[in-house]
Every structure is written in structure tokens, then in C-alpha cells.
Amino acid sequence: VFALAACGGGNEGANEGENNEGEGTADTGEVKTIRAGIGLNDAHPQYKGLLRFKEIVEEKSNGQIVVETYHSGQLGDDRTMTEALQLGTQEVVIPSTAPLANFVPEFSVFDFPFLFPSEEVADEVLDGEVGQKFLGMLEPQNLVGLAYWENGFRQVSNSKKAVATAADFKGLKLRTMENDLHLEAFRALGANPTPMAFTELFTAMQQGTVDGQENPFATIYLSKFYEVQDHVSNTNHIYSPFVFLMSKSFFDGLNDEQKQIVQDAATEAGQYQRELNREANAQYLADLQEAGMTYTEITPEAHAEMKALVQPVIDKYAERIGQETVQEVYDAIEAASK
């Protein structure tokens, strides 16, 4: 609707002699529209962060860039929306790194189980040199990575039994994100995993196609998974970053000032989103128990056992990605952990 509204306000129709109204606010005349989509719903900090992005961009661009926000997979799931960015039919999506690894395999490294020891270390690595290097790998895929946001530490929930040790994964039908490493890691733990888009997950749990899933407490609570799940454990098995992506063709069409505006807004809104995400985490866990789920804490010994079981999968993917690249990530984590 907005895309053409102010088109050519500067010169076109100049010979008609009555076209000067409305000039002055806009120097280029053209209003650009960003359609931004996410899979999570409008209660999630990810959507609140997206609203903040909208606010900043619209204000700083004096309305020259308009942001339309879509949640709950209204525009598709992570994979289809990312493809839409490549085609130039959508401008922004904020997927987890896991489905993004289907576009740039190196991103799998961020989904290595038990990689990041804390959110703060993840921030430092992702916002630092190494994280930026990975964002650069997106360009040949027609994608521009503007910032990392946070999905967070993932936790297993299910409708069958309390998961306390690795042995409890045996036979559990778990939905995973569409990512081979996730699939293999859950197989190594003894589970029976199925890849599926987030948009199909609630129904799959409701109908019993899967017994459970894994997502941060925020998602489990805000997506009301407690209505169809009985048990949750702090498996903390993977820290999921989000990547704020923009279509490269759209980004290239912005002038330098506009590029800076969207870059700064993605970063600033991301910091806000991370804060919101962390602040509420403890509360979400309490809310889940309040809603009737049993909560099982994983002991350090059980964590160590899980880690040993998935190590061969990590080794396999480290080989595939390239030891040197993986080592850079390990070194950055070590440096950030000091």
C-alpha cells in the first residue's frame, strides 16, 4: 500500500505546475516497505523486539521506511521465509541458526550441543569478530545478516515421562527443528526425532504425532505448550541464537543513510530483545509449573553423560564444517569465558 504512495515526489509531474504539496518531508520521495516475519507469536520477546525495530526505523527514517510486522508464521516458517528473502519477495526474517544451516552449513557450529556456557559468552562471541565473520557468509546466499538476537537455551518437554537422565530419552518421539545435526544429536541420545516446522508443532503434539519438543522456557510457556505437554527438564542442551536477516536485494536498494538506520535498529532492538528474554526466563519456568507441568532438574552427572553421547555427532560436524573454523569459535568462547 505504502510502497508507491510518495513515488517520485521530487520531479515527476513537475510540468503540471501543482505538485509541490507534501514535499519537504521526503527528500527521495520513495517510501520503502519492509515486511518482517517470525514464527513465534506476538507474546514472545522476539515480537516485542521486532516492534522496537519498527519504531526505531520508522522514526529515524522520517517515515521513509515503513515496517509491517507478522508473527505466528503468518508469512511462513523460518525456511520458507528465508527463501522469500532470497527471492526478494519478503524483506526481513529472524530465524534460529538451525534452519539457517540449510543455507550456510557453517552455521551448524552454533548448534553444537553444550557449546555456549552462558548467554553472556554467547553475546561476546556472536557480537565479536567470529560472529561477524559468519554473518559475512550469508551474502553469497543473497542474505544480509544484520545482528544476532536470542532464542536461548533449549529445554526438552514431553507428554510421556519426566526426563532426568540420558536413558529417559529412549523411544521419545521428539520434534526437532529442520537441521541434520539436531536430528543426529537426538538419535545419539536414544530419542526418535522428527524434523518439522515450528508452525506445525502445536498440532503435532496435540494429535500425538510427536510426544515432545525442545525450546526455551519462554516459547514453551508463551506458545501454551503446557496445554499439550506434561513434563519439562532444564536440559539446556543447545543455545539457539536468532539471526536478523534482510533480503540482500532490498538492502542494496537502500541509500547509505538508510542502510545505517536498519543496521543500528537491528542491533539496538536486539539488545532490548535479549534483555526481555532473560529477565522473564525464571518467571516462565515458574509459570509452567503453575500451569501444571512437572519440572525435573538435570544433574551435572546426567549432563556430562548426555554430552558424551552427542560428542561423536559434534566431531562429525566439526569435520564437515572444517576444523579451523570450528577452532576459531572454540577459541572465541574460551577468550570470552575468562
Ligand code: KDG
Ligand atoms: O520465530 C522463530 C521461530 O520461527 C523458530 O525459530 C522458533 O526455535 C524455534 C523452533 O523451534 O522452531
